[in-house]
Amino acid sequence: MPLTFPHFGSLKHVFVSLFHELGRYDLVIPNKPSKKTFQLGSRYSPEFVCTPFKLTLGTFIESLERGADELGMGGGHGYCRFRFYWQVQKIILEDLGYDCKWIRIDYESTRDMLQVMKSISVGLNTLQTIRAFQIGWVKNRLTDLTDQLLFKYRAIEIEKGSSERIANEVFELIVSTRKMSKIRKLRKTIPKMFAENVEVDKKANPLKVVVNGEIYVVLEPALNLDIYKRLNGLGVITKTPVTLRRFIDVGQRLNPFKKMDFQIANSYGTKYVPYRVGGETQENLGDAILYKKKGWDGLIHLYPFTCMPEIIARSIFPQVSRENDMPVLSLVVDEHTGEAGFQTRLEAFVDLLESKRERKLKKSKSKIARH
Ligand code: SF4
Known part of the structure; x- marks a missing residue:
């Protein structure tokens, strides 16, 4: 059952890492949404629904066409329309003839998130699931840090594109690092990678x-x-x-x-x-x-x-x-x-x-x- 999820900026790397920790390597990693993704989502969405609904629906359709049949989506007891996204998207996709399983994750409830992760893992027990979740949130700190450094260095870099190149290397490193002790060390390694490899205009204000x-x-x-x-x-x-x-x-x-x-x-x-x-x-x-x-x-x-x-x-x-x-x-x-x-x-x-x-x-x- 290949699993997929919405494209969500650099969080994509956190989701991939988390699913790997749960033993799920059967992933269809979503492509970065394009104009076609927007068109697909808008064509099948209610006209006045908020734009993220349309874009995530378009992404799901593209991933289903690439072989996914399990869809991971947030939802639950949030405060606005987002909690109903997955139910409406489910109806739309069923009408379009797609047969898929939904994994609904209530991001407002830690307990629910753990239960869902355990249920989709390859037989992890509760402690192992908590460990996998912890790796997910620690890696999210690192992707946030990488974005923050990229958004700073790119403004003052001398060689255009050098910060982005380092950021891509860092994201790969974050996904491929598995042991918690090594993951924690990345907190110091990442700023060093930017400082040593991106030449900046020191006079810029x-x-x-x-x-x-x-x-x-x-x-x-x-x-x-x-x-x-x-x-x-x-x-x-x-x-x-x-x-x-x-x-x-x-x-x-x-x-x-x-x-x-x-x-x-x-x-x-x-x-x-x-x-x-x-x-x-x-x-x-x-x-x-x-x-x-x-x-x-x-x-x-x-x-x-x-x-x-x-x-x-x-x-x-x-x-x-x-x-x-x-x-x-x-x-x-x-x-x-x-x-x-x-x-x-x-x-x-x-x-x-x-x-x-x-x-x-x-x-x-x-x-x-x-x-
Ligand atoms: S915050 Fe709520 S209303 Fe706004 S885009 Fe997200 S789901 Fe839609």
């Missing part, structure tokens, strides 16, 4: 822009039009606090001495939206405050067309931006988003941040001169 929003659009380059690469191409360092680790990194979630960024941002965001309304609304709003405090220059908020929770965030962002002097650009994306218009908006935002920084610099210089 790049702007720093944080990107957040709905998790799928933020993490899947096919849907976010490779926004990190575009910003890096404009000489801007970027990062995202949005991560799947907020659900699966049990080690950090249970650590009373360490708060994850989303927990801090959430505490700021509840001032504007006191209750969880789905998606990442509260954390996204709170990020504008958190990253202002950390000295970042601006924030880009991404959300897919018809995404309910992020439309709420989008309408509150102007107030958060004003009150905290943090420039925010909200961008909505779907299968019709044009690259040229998207690029122009990014360039205009970066210009705005640049002139804001220059104004600030002039002001502080004239202050010093007056004293």
Whole structure:
């Protein structure tokens, strides 16, 4: 029964590692979604469903055509439409004549995740399943670290493409490393690989822009039009606090001495939206405050067309931006988003941040001169 799952940015490497640890090598690894994937998904989806539904449906159809017949998908007791994705996709795929088994993983419940993993493993006991899961979340820390380094080095690299080349080597290393003791050592090896192999412009003074929003659009380059690469191409360092680790990194979630960024941002965001309304609304709003405090220059908020929770965030962002002097650009994306218009908006935002920084610099210089 070849198993597949949605394409999800660099998380693909975490999923492959996790399934390998469960003894599942019969994988159909999803291809990076293309225009055709979008077309397939849109053709068979309800018109006004949110865009990640269409893209994941299109990916499933492509993987089924490549021989998959077991589909792994998140779902369960979440707060918005995502929890119903798999049921609706199941009906659509059955109508299209596909006969497949569904593995529904409730990412909000550690217990459910463990039960499902055990049931799809090749006979692992509970302890072995916990071990496999732990390898998954530790590797997710490493893929997050790799993305973070890539989004930094690529903005200031001298030889174009060198950071991406190292990032690809690192991802391969993450997947192929199996022993926990060796996996843990990668935390030091990965930054070294970037530092030793990517020559950077030491005189550069790049702007720093944080990107957040709905998790799928933020993490899947096919849907976010490779926004990190575009910003890096404009000489801007970027990062995202949005991560799947907020659900699966049990080690950090249970650590009373360490708060994850989303927990801090959430505490700021509840001032504007006191209750969880789905998606990442509260954390996204709170990020504008958190990253202002950390000295970042601006924030880009991404959300897919018809995404309910992020439309709420989008309408509150102007107030958060004003009150905290943090420039925010909200961008909505779907299968019709044009690259040229998207690029122009990014360039205009970066210009705005640049002139804001220059104004600030002039002001502080004239202050010093007056004293
Ligand atoms: S968060 Fe937005 S895009 Fe994601 S399932 Fe909910 S409504 Fe759809």
